[in-house]
Amino acid sequence: MGDTLQRLIEALEHEHSPETEDLRERIEALDRLDALMPAMDAGALLSRAQAVRQRLEAANAVQFEAIRQAIRRGEGGDLLWHGWSADDDASQAGDAYGWRDELVSGVLPFGEPDDVAALAPEMVFYQPTPARHVFDLLDRLALGVSDVLVDLGSGLGHVPLLAAICTKAHGMGVEIEPVYVQSARACAQALQLTNADFVQGDARETDFAIGSVFYLYTPFTGSILRSVLDALRAEAGRRAFRVCSFGPCTTVLAAEPWLMGEGAPAPDRIAIFRTRE
């Protein structure tokens, strides 16, 4: 363990300059340091590790702020999304988080709500969709200026916020937990996003007429999911739209006769469905 940390610190101190490393390498180096440092005894090696850690974090903070400023100018999507490809993080398991999640949470000024109420039965606790899946979804959806992406059960709002930052579409979140909604609204305001908004309430009460794309990361199950799908089915009788899903609710959506899957189903990817004519 000590040898591994020593080699890592030497590499970070001498072989590369943290200031010139790219963000991904710095985030991954920080992850490796964080995994090794807790087991270290106080001493010279730990002090060097802490110093390297501080330099990496300071360099990241500068880059995160630069991306936030670009977002306020309407140019941040390219920086967040830059270099993304479907194969990018293909080695990661479906719902695992990676360096892109740390990039997104470093850039988006989320609060850390701790006053969260207990959820009613069938309502699923908050867990964000891994960022690489959100980028993959946005790439495949190719949203335009007239699109409205509605995340049903939006939590802290990653999906509508990334849609608003990275595309010309409108991102909307519907979330039952008020403190998550407050955090998402504050984030949109801090980034001066005029194409993202958040509604606090039960997804069953959503105005389903406004979305061109609905997204569900298994926010609820059982009778609540049934009721939302029935409302979407009624809406599908009036017009065409897309429904996207991640997690166990995808199996339920795939069995809906009014929805048609787009492309081959893949368990490790967000599923996209179209309404049938």
Ligand SMILES: C[S@@+](CC[C@H](N)C(=O)[O-])C[C@H]1O[C@@H](n2cnc3c(N)ncnc32)[C@H](O)[C@@H]1O
């Ligand atoms: C698995 S998280 C998904 C978060 C977000 N969609 C994402 O992918 O990052 C499910 C969210 O749904 C919310 N939720 C659960 N039941 C709800 C309901 N009936 N109406 C609105 N939101 C609900 C939870 O509070 C939680 O934030």
